[in-house]
Amino acid sequence: MQRILVIEDENDIRQLLRFTLEREGFAVLEAADGLGGLNMATAELPDLVVLDLMLPGLDGCEVCRRLKAQAATASIPVLMLTARGEEVDRIVGLTLGADDYVVKPFSVRELALRIRAILRRGSRPGQGSVLCRGRLTLDAEAHRVTLDGEEVPLTATEFRLLEDLMRHAGAVRTREQLLNAVWGYSFEGYARTVDTHVRRLRAKLGDEAAALETVRGVGYRLRG
Amino acid sequence: MQRILVIEDENDIRQLLRFTLEREGFAVLEAADGLGGLNMATAELPDLVVLDLMLPGLDGCEVCRRLKAQAATASIPVLMLTARGEEVDRIVGLTLGADDYVVKPFSVRELALRIRAILRRGSRPGQGSVLCRGRLTLDAEAHRVTLDGEEVPLTATEFRLLEDLMRHAGAVRTREQLLNAVWGYSFEGYARTVDTHVRRLRAKLGDEAAALETVRGVGYRLRG
DNA sequence: GGCCGCTGTCACGGAATTGTAACCTTGCGG
DNA sequence: CCGCAAGGTTACAATTCCGTGACAGCGGCC
Numbered sequence: 022m023q024r025i026l027v028i029e030d031e032n033d034i035r036q037l038l039r040f041t042l043e044r045e046g047f048a049v050l051e052a053a054d055g056l057g058g059l060n061m062a063t064a065e066l067p068d069l070v071v072l073d074l075m076l077p078g079l080d081g082c083e084v085c086r087r088l089k090a091q092a093a094t095a096s097i098p099v100l101m102l103t104a105r106g107e108e109v110d111r112i113v114g115l116t117l118g119a120d121d122y123v124v125k126p127f128s129v130r131e132l133a134l135r136i137r138a139i140l141r142r143g144s145r146p147g148q149g150s151v152l153c154r155g156r157l158t159l160d161a162e163a164h165r166v167t168l169d170g171e172e173v174p175l176t177a178t179e180f181r182l183l184e185d186l187m188r189h190a191g192a193v194r195t196r197e198q199l200l201n202a203v204w205g206y207s208f209e210g211y212a213r214t215v216d217t218h219v220r221r222l223r224a225k226l227g228d229e230a231a232a233l234e235t236v237r238g239v240g241y242r243l244r245g
Numbered sequence: 246m247q248r249i250l251v252i253e254d255e256n257d258i259r260q261l262l263r264f265t266l267e268r269e270g271f272a273v274l275e276a277a278d279g280l281g282g283l284n285m286a287t288a289e290l291p292d293l294v295v296l297d298l299m300l301p302g303l304d305g306c307e308v309c310r311r312l313k314a315q316a317a318t319a320s321i322p323v324l325m326l327t328a329r330g331e332e333v334d335r336i337v338g339l340t341l342g343a344d345d346y347v348v349k350p351f352s353v354r355e356l357a358l359r360i361r362a363i364l365r366r367g368s369r370p371g372q373g374s375v376l377c378r379g380r381l382t383l384d385a386e387a388h389r390v391t392l393d394g395e396e397v398p399l400t401a402t403e404f405r406l407l408e409d410l411m412r413h414a415g416a417v418r419t420r421e422q423l424l425n426a427v428w429g430y431s432f433e434g435y436a437r438t439v440d441t442h443v444r445r446l447r448a449k450l451g452d453e454a455a456a457l458e459t460v461r462g463v464g465y466r467l468r469g
Numbered sequence: 470g471g472c473c474g475c476t477g478t479c480a481c482g483g484a485a486t487t488g489t490a491a492c493c494t495t496g497c498g499g
Numbered sequence: 500c501c502g503c504a505a506g507g508t509t510a511c512a513a514t515t516c517c518g519t520g521a522c523a524g525c526g527g528c529c
Contacts, residue, residue, distance in 0.1 A: 134421070134430050163469075164417040164460050176486060177462030214488055216506065221487095237496075237505065400475060438477055440517065445475095461485070461516065 023140060026050040026067040028058030028084065029102065030076050038071060041129040042136075046205070055079025059087055062094050069140060071132075073102045098139045102127070152187045154245060156229055159187055168229055178203065179222050182215075186233065190245030193236045215241075247364060250274040250291040252282030252308065253326065254300055262295060262356075269357050279303025283311055286318050293364060295356075297326045322363045324356075376411045378469065380453055383411055392453055402427065403446050406439075410457065415469025417460045439465075 025047045029035040032053075039049045050067055052058035055076040062070055070088065074081035081101065088094045101122035120139050123132050150162040158167045164180060166173045175183065185202045186194060194202075196212040203218075204210065219241055223230035232244040249271045253259040256277075263273045274291055276282035279300045286294055294312065298305035305325065312318045376383045382391045385408060390397045399407065409426045410418060418426075420436040427442075428434065443465055447454035456468040 128431070128433055130433065131430055134425060138425070138430070162416040163466065164463055177460075178487070211489065213490095213506085217488075217508090220507065235506070402476070435478060437479090437517085441477075441519095444518065459517070 022046065022048050023068040024048040024050060024065070025136065026052065026058065026062055026065065026070045028052045028055065028062075028070065028076065028081075029073040030054060031073075034073075034102075037129065038132075041133060045133050045136075047136075055081070055084045059084050062088060062097065063091065066093065067097065069136060070097055070099045071102060071136070072099050075104065100132075100136060100139065152184070154187055154190050154243070155232065157187070157226075157232075159184055168226065173225055175222070175225060178218055179225065182218050183222055186241065186243040190243045192245075193240050193242045195240035199240070246270070246272050247292040248272040248274060248289070249293045249295060249360065250276065250282065250286055250289065251295045252276045252279065252286075252300065252305075253295070253297040254278060255297075258297075258326075265357060266360070269360075271360075279305070279308045283308055286312060286321065287315065290317065291321065293360060294321055294323045295326065295360070296323050324360060324363060376408070378411055378414050378467070379456065381411070381450075381456075383408055392450065397449055399446070399449060402442055403449065406442050407446055410465065410467040414467045417464050417466045419464035422464070 025042055027035055027038045027042070027049060029038065029051075030053050035051055035053070039051065042049050050061055050065055052061050056079050058070070058072070058076075059079065072081050072084060076084070079087075085099055085101070088097065088099060098120040100120060103122055121135050123135060150160060152159045152161070156169050159180075160166075161184060166175055166180065166183060181203045182199065185199060196215045199215050200208055200210070200212065204214075219233065219235075223233055226233065234242050234244055236242050249266055251259055251262045251266070251273060253262065253275075254277050259275055259277070263275065266273050274285055274289055276285050279302050282294070282296070282300075283303065285291075296305050296308060300308070303311075309323055309325070312321060312323060376385070380393050383404075384390070388404060390399055390404065390407060405427045406423065409423060420439045423439050424432055424434070424436065428438075443457065443459075447457055450457065458466045458468055460466050
């Protein structure tokens, strides 16, 4: 899970950010002043820093400059929060190496989008888009699964389930793990829901269903 | 290395542009007023001009007009910077031959992307901006779409939507992605607006609409 | 002003999807 | 062989999703 450090002195805004970003699936670290933020960034090396420009003590510009100055944190992208009218400061912030800025009062939606855009840019060469395992092929980008070259029509949930199993081919996945990966951490449901979807997946996989094994008392495993 | 001339009277913004563009790998020339900018463009023949609309002395419109009027500089693409609310001026700027415009306050990321888009267009004359996929042809520069050679009249939004789908042919585009790409990050709208425009697009594509597939629970995909 | 094209929203309704429960089968230890 | 728990199967109601038509706001244009 990607971790975001929020450096912001106003409690209300910090909590709003925590709430929003956690709902978006990020882990959130918090700092209420510049020096604390700098130390936490250095110690924790988050994936991104959201940095308020107006801070007590060390201000945002200085924090940004120091982040970029030390090698360990230099590559961490920084998103600046600026109040309307801080034009000059904004400019300086960007000059110091921030990757983007958002003007307060900001839309949480826009903020989340910009964060995702920045993170996406940095993590391109990650996991390949196409997974193959025997007769099965899964193309994450096209959202398409083929069996012996024939397309298998899957629903969104079935697709995510198969994707998780294929990414962990050969390993047993517990119901808990599958619930977290496929349904998300906030899902409050019955573990046996997984069973139902495994069954639906098996039905659509025809004779290849044999590769989706039950490990009694533990979970499921895609033979790899 | 490609050279960009920035004509902008505000020092802060000019420095921001210099910093951003240099980080993006361009060489930057600067001019602080219209007449100076015009002279520098004529003398240096940069690959692109970033031109502020509000300038002391010769204003942006006039600079643009003169750039396009003299043969040596007529083919240099111009990217206009306009302040919010200068709608009328923006239109005039484009009428005068500017290749694109960005509204202040702008995102440096967006600016860099637009500059690259314009330069890409110019560097591959004739075919860089034309996308083909089966019976469909989309000419980004001419803003024209043809189906089996017949022109399809599209509105601006429909065009951008189709352009994004064609650039990602074969891949699923979520509503979020489409909103970002077509409507912009700051659009605060209803995700189902996308559906409506997809529908309008399908209506105009006739039987080729079958290639614009719905991926239930995920988004849309243009068959590639 | 009046008309018209473009846009973003909305409500409706059919259909696909999904989570849950109830019931059945199977494997396992004793 | 029995009992039991885990998992398979089936059914179903609630929910979600998406296509569709309608509509109002807006700006351009005559």
